[in-house]
Amino acid sequence: xxxxxxxxxxxxxxxxxxxxxxxxxxxxxxxxxxxxxxxxxxxxxxxxxxxxxxxxxxxxxxxxxxxxxxxxxxxxxxxxxxxxxxxxxxxxxxxxxxxxxxxxxxxxxxxxxxxxxxxxxxxxxxxxxxxxxxxxxxxxxxxxxxxxxxxxxxxxxxxxxxxxxxxxxxxxxxxxxxxxxxxxxxxxxxxxxxxxxxxxxxxxxxxxxxxxxxxxxxxxxxxxxxxxxxxxxxxxxxxxxxxxxxxxxxxxxxxxxxxxxxxxxxxxxxxxxxxxxxxxxxxxxxxxxxxxxxxxxxxxxxxxxxxxxxxxxxxxxxxxxxxxxxxxxxxxxxxxxxxxxxxxxxxxxxxxxxxxxxxxxxxxxxxxxxxxxxxxxxxxxxxxxxxxxxxxxxxxxxxxxxxxxxxxxxxxxxxxxxxxxxxxxxxxxxxxxxxxxxxxxxxxxxxxxxxxxxxxxxxxxxxxxxxxxxxxxxxxxxxxxxxxxxxxxxxxxxxxxxxxxxxxxxxxxxxxxxxxx
Numbered sequence: 001x002x003x004x005x006x007x008x009x010x011x012x013x014x015x016x017x018x019x020x021x022x023x024x025x026x027x028x029x030x031x032x033x034x035x036x037x038x039x040x041x042x043x044x045x046x047x048x049x050x051x052x053x054x055x056x057x058x059x060x061x062x063x064x065x066x067x068x069x070x071x072x073x074x075x076x077x078x079x080x081x082x083x084x085x086x087x088x089x090x091x092x093x094x095x096x097x098x099x100x101x102x103x104x105x106x107x108x109x110x111x112x113x114x115x116x117x118x119x120x121x122x123x124x125x126x127x128x129x130x131x132x133x134x135x136x137x138x139x140x141x142x143x144x145x146x147x148x149x150x151x152x153x154x155x156x157x158x159x160x161x162x163x164x165x166x167x168x169x170x171x172x173x174x175x176x177x178x179x180x181x182x183x184x185x186x187x188x189x190x191x192x193x194x195x196x197x198x199x200x201x202x203x204x205x206x207x208x209x210x211x212x213x214x215x216x217x218x219x220x221x222x223x224x225x226x227x228x229x230x231x232x233x234x235x236x237x238x239x240x241x242x243x244x245x246x247x248x249x250x251x252x253x254x255x256x257x258x259x260x261x262x263x264x265x266x267x268x269x270x271x272x273x274x275x276x277x278x279x280x281x282x283x284x285x286x287x288x289x290x291x292x293x294x295x296x297x298x299x300x301x302x303x304x305x306x307x308x309x310x311x312x313x314x315x316x317x318x319x320x321x322x323x324x325x326x327x328x329x330x331x332x333x334x335x336x337x338x339x340x341x342x343x344x345x346x347x348x349x350x351x352x353x354x355x356x357x358x359x360x361x362x363x364x365x366x367x368x369x370x371x372x373x374x375x376x377x378x379x380x381x382x383x384x385x386x387x388x389x390x391x392x393x394x395x396x397x398x399x400x401x402x403x404x405x406x407x408x409x410x411x412x413x414x415x416x417x418x419x420x421x422x423x424x425x426x427x428x429x430x431x432x433x434x435x436x437x438x439x440x441x442x443x444x445x446x447x448x449x450x451x452x453x454x455x456x457x458x459x460x461x462x463x464x465x466x467x468x469x470x471x472x473x474x475x476x477x478x479x480x481x482x483x484x485x486x487x488x489x490x491x492x493x494x495x496x497x498x499x500x501x502x503x504x505x506x507x508x509x510x511x512x513x514x515x516x517x
Contacts, residue, residue, distance in 0.1 A: 083107075083150045084158045085117075089140040100135050107150040120145045251499070258500045258515035262385065265349050265514060266392075271295040271358045272347065274329060278302060279345050279362070286311075289448075291365055292507050293347065296357030299326040303507050319508060346451045348389035350382070351502060351511030359511050361504075363390070364448050368473040369481040371490035376459075378496035379484045381515045383409055383456060386482060390454060391415040399454040404465070407458035409484070410516070418453065421472060421479075452478040460485025 085107055090097045100114035108116075118135045125131055126142045138144075146155060224231075275293040278300055282288040289305035302322050310322040313331075317323050347360040363386075370386075372379040390397055391412040399411050400420035411417060461469055461483070470489035473481040483490065495503040502513045 080160065081157050082160050083146040083148060083155050085144045085146055085150075085154055086156065087138050087140050087142040087144065092140075098138055098140075100138070103144065107146055107152050107155050113147070116147055117144055120147070254500050255515060258381070258512060259517050261352060261512065261514035262388075262516060265358070265385075265389075268349075268358065272349075272360070274300065275347050275358075275360045276345070277329075278324070279347065283345070289365070290345070291362055292504075292509070293360045294353055294355075294357035295360075296353075296355050297326065298355075300324045300329060301357065303509075346390075346393060348386055348393065349514075350386070350504075351513040353509060353511050359509065363451055363480065366480055367449060367491045369470065369483060369487060369490040370492045370494065371483045371485065371487045372494045372496055372502070373486045374496035375498045376484060378498065378500055378502070378513065378515075380409060380458070381500070382494065382496060382502055382513045383482045383484055384516055385514045387415060387454060387456070388412050390451070394451060397451060397454060399456060401456045401458065402469075403458050404462065405459060409456050409458045411456070415454075420455065449480075450478070451480055453480070455479040455481045457481060457483040457485070457487070461487055 085103055087098045087103075096102070100117050101111040104114040104117055105111040114135065118132070121132045121144045123131050123133070124145070126139070128139065128141065130139070132138070132142070132144075143158065145160075274295050278293055278295075279290045282290050282302065282304070286308075288308075290302050291305060292303040294301040300323070301317070302324075304320050304322060307320065310316050313328045314322040314324050344364065346363045348363055350359050350361055353359055372382050387399060387409075390399075391414045395414055396416065398416040398418040400418045401408050401411070402420040455469075455472060457469065466488045469481060469483070469487060473479045481487075481490075486493075492504075492506060495505070496513070497503070500512055500515065501510055503510045
């Protein structure tokens with residue numbers, strides 16, 4: 001980066017050095033000795049000026065004037081560059097004296113434009129103190145101003161200085177001072193120097209500009225490569241801060257979505273009808289155990305307790321999941337007749353999956369206890385939603401709340417309330433060698449049971465209460481337990497997150513649970 005910046009400075013400094021040298025030379029050469037005097041000659045390429053009310057001014061060498069003209073800005077009060085012609089002697093002109101038509105033909109290419117040259121110079125003070133009044137009278141050494149389109153080897157550049165005293169018969173030029181370049185100068189700037197612009201700027205070559213830009217870009221790229229790790233560490237906090245600032249709004253949107261789910265479930269009867277129809281179909285001749293159903297606009301997915309191939313038109317998705325396209329949902333099916341005295345399915349909605357499908361689980365296969373761990377508020381919402389579904393599907397099923405701390409869960413108004421069993425009132429059976437109350441069981445090993453009564457536990461039970469709770473929810477007594485917390489012996493364990501999502505490990509599924517308004 002440092003090398004690139006030094007290169008850029010070197011490129012930009014060249015025009016400035018040249019300009020400084022020009023100004024310095026002008027300053028040193030423009031002040032002749034006080035006693036010096038120079039004679040006027042046609043070849044001297046000089047202009048004299050006569051100050052107002054005085055005699056002829058000092059004579060300035062042309063090369064000094066040229067340096068002064070190059071150093072001053074074009075738009076400065078000293079005047080503008082003009083094109084001029086120095087009248088030659090007959091000897092310098094091949095024996096022919098200069099005339100306005102000859103000068104016009106030589107510099108403008110048209111002798112008929114001699115009148116333009118006369119109008120530009122009429123009454124203008126010349127180096128010898130006289131002025132042009134007659135177009136036929138020219139004196140060698142006079143400096144005649146030319147139109148701007150003049151060109152040729154005899155055209156020179158000069159700078160007109162001084163305020164104009166109108167002279168002669170309405171002449172258009174005053175006693176303006178003009179300085180001309182040395183012999184041999186033409187209207188074009190010297191080769192190799194930047195051309196002066198009308199506004200005083202110096203035109204840089206395109207190659208120099210591109211080199212400067214390339215050096216700057218190379219320096220920036222080098223700095224980015226060298227300091228990229230430091231920059232990454234310095235700004236690593238920024239994404240986390242942005243995410244943290246947006247968390248309240250995301251949480252509010254998520255809660256509004258979950259509350260809308262509760263209202264949608266309350267008004268939805270079609271998906272429940274489809275889910276019951278699917279369970280009745282698959283529980284037919286072969287009696288497939290359906291643990292969960294997801295119904296969406298594109299079809300339905302079931303989680304079954306078998307590794308068999310699915311019957312047509314079902315498709316095997318792997319992982320004991322089958323898929324039925326939407327076009328096959330309304331086909332005529334033959335449902336198996338219910339077995340007298342056997343438990344029937346009890347489908348309840350637990351939420352929606354990533355595809356927007358409404359997910360149902362069969363509580364008749366819960367086989368005792370459901371433990372919802374993780375975020376306590378979301379776990380409470382899950383238990384409340386399940387109780388609402390039970391009250392909607394089985395209005396006569398009662399519920400009781402069991403708590404040692406006084407915590408409670410709001411029960412649906414349509415659900416009958418019963419007194420919870422007192423702690424210590426249940427005989428705890430001895431654990432057999434095959435019992436493992438900690439690990440839980442696979443869904444394929446669950447026993448199907450009637451849903452008789454719901455036992456709600458608002459918080460995780462104490463260590464001494466877990467065995468009694470498991471005994472209350474055993475098949476012999478018949479309670480179905482819903483626990484907001486972790487408990488040993490739970491057949492189903494769900495994990496609730498703060499954002500309202502619930503993971504069901506037995507199904508390898510994550511759903512968004514509804515929230516009470």
